[in-house]
Amino acid sequence: MSFSEFDLIRTYFSHATGNRGDVLLGIGDDCALLNPPAGRCLAISIDTLVEGRHFLPEVDPAALGHKALAVNLSDLAAMGAEPAWVTLAITLPTVDEVWLRAFVDGFAQLAAAHNVQLVGGDTTRGPLSITVQVHGFVDPALALRRSGGRAGDRLFVSGTVGDAALALQRLRDNAAHGTEDACLLARLDRPTPRVALGRVLAGRANAAIDVSDGLAADLRHICEASGVGARVDLSRLPVSPAVAAACDRGDWHYALAGGDDYELLFSVGADQVDAVLAACGAAGEPVQEIGSLVDEEGIALVYPDGRVSKEIPDGFDHFRT
Known part of the structure; x- marks a missing residue:
């Protein structure tokens, strides 16, 4: 026809x-x-x-x-x-x-x-x-922005990070097989937009961004827009067993820079943390605290062995990647 x-x-x-x-x-x-x-x-x-x-x-x-x-x-x-x-x-x-x-x-x-x-x-x-x-x-008074972060805010991320990037790599390597890979591929092909979580956070969180280009790159956007730095405890990143295995091998690329996660990264004032966690729990939205915003330049990554680095991996960029 x-x-x-x-x-x-x-x-x-x-x-x-x-x-x-x-x-x-x-x-x-x-x-x-x-x-x-x-x-x-x-x-x-x-x-x-x-x-x-x-x-x-x-x-x-x-x-x-x-x-x-x-x-x-x-x-x-x-x-x-x-x-x-x-x-x-x-x-x-x-x-x-x-x-x-x-x-x-x-x-x-x-x-x-x-x-x-x-x-x-x-x-x-x-x-x-x-x-x-x-x-x-x-509501304009409740809209979340990248620019609202303040030193002392606690940092949270929803869901898990790194799955989509690992799935894409396994597809490119022709190595996507079995139940674990099916779960990773679902995260790549059918991401869950955290619309309900965003509405819970409106008026409660100070800053937010969706993690599309990689956790580190998108955190940098919040820091630059808010005029703050950040400290991230990598041992607290919410990751799947497959991504955790890569991290254990020293490969943090998927968790920090893979992109395509479409989770929400957000900061909350210390006095609002309990209320936000209660609201997220009531809405069935999984979130994990991963660090804080600080009154200094740059992002400090604290590795599980105690090493601290300010070398931040680049995220996805349409004109560089």
Whole structure:
């Protein structure tokens, strides 16, 4: 079957997600008409995924659909925002109906889980790439920022770090086999955006960022924006057994610089720690204290043997990696 651009939109995208009451006009016109709530800011983020750069050609299309939305929802989570609307621009080399239906299913399932409506986008022919823009709402007085950290804050990170990077390396080495690798691959292909955690932290945490480029690199962003330094106890990093084994061999790259974790790294004033931990526990969100912000330059990494280093590994950079 030969598809025109409008056939694609009508068949796969027009009714891919549910309907929200604040969408006055969705897909099908020149623009969407949206009705943001009074007294709340729009939080907007956009990301592009390119085949060969951000994902392998053989990736499961349903997983790719999930991840394309998840990485953007993770940005909203880092600001403490409530997701609402999304736009999708996709460039396709050919129209493969089986591939496209699986991609849309993966995208739509995650959208439904977060009450997000697809309200517009674009399709064209070319090398496979996906651009997603998400829109959410947040009270401006409660929005999380990178710049709010203070010396004396305690540092926390959600979930585990390093799994996605280790999974990618095993794929490249053709060494991904068994149950352990299946768990690692799930972390690479279907990351969990910590939206609920972000909303718990809004108004409670002082600074936050999502860990997309690697824990060390993203901590550096908080430190630079907040004008502080940090001290991190590496023995307290939350890691899976597979990543822990790499760390035990002296390979800290996955945990510190691998990227693609999409966990939240955040700082909390010492007087708020108990309240934040109680709120996180009530929400079922796993977090681990890993260090503190300090009134000095740089990031000090404290290794399990007591060695302290300020040599920080670089994270992912689209123009250097």
